[in-house]
Amino acid sequence: MTAEGKQGNPVREDGEQGDRIREIVVEVARTELAAITAATAFWAGWVTAADKYAGAIREELARIDSDRDAAGDLGGRMSDLTREYLRNVIELPTLAVDQFNSELEKVGPPKRKRTRAARVKD
Numbered sequence: 001m002t003a004e005g006k007q008g009n010p011v012r013e014d015g016e017q018g019d020r021i022r023e024i025v026v027e028v029a030r031t032e033l034a035a036i037t038a039a040t041a042f043w044a045g046w047v048t049a050a051d052k053y054a055g056a057i058r059e060e061l062a063r064i065d066s067d068r069d070a071a072g073d074l075g076g077r078m079s080d081l082t083r084e085y086l087r088n089v090i091e092l093p094t095l096a097v098d099q100f101n102s103e104l105e106k107v108g109p110p111k112r113k114r115t116r117a118a119r120v121k122d
Helices: 014-064 068-109
Strands: 002-004 010-012
Touching: 014 068
Parallel strands: none
Antiparallel strands: 002 010
8 A cells, every 4th residue: 555755756654664764774873883983993093192102202301301412312213203103193094994894894784674475376
């Protein structure tokens, strides 16, 4: 049995429309979960990289305080630390995309309902 929808399109009254809406909601939830997980992985990676960078700078400053001769090559060491930090940060978007794709694969696409066609008896 069908009824005319608002746009003039026939709409099945037997729940087909409800099934489509459910599929859309499930797909949106899967995508949102993957996006949140990827964003969390990105920010966690940034925090780790920033913490490592700050710790290395702290060690360099402590070395200068204890040994005045260590200040001679400070610029080179700070450049190396900064270069390493930036390399780590630049990798984060790629890691986040990989995480996003991995999450989508883990959750998997929604399973379609199996429908059987009725046999016609002769």
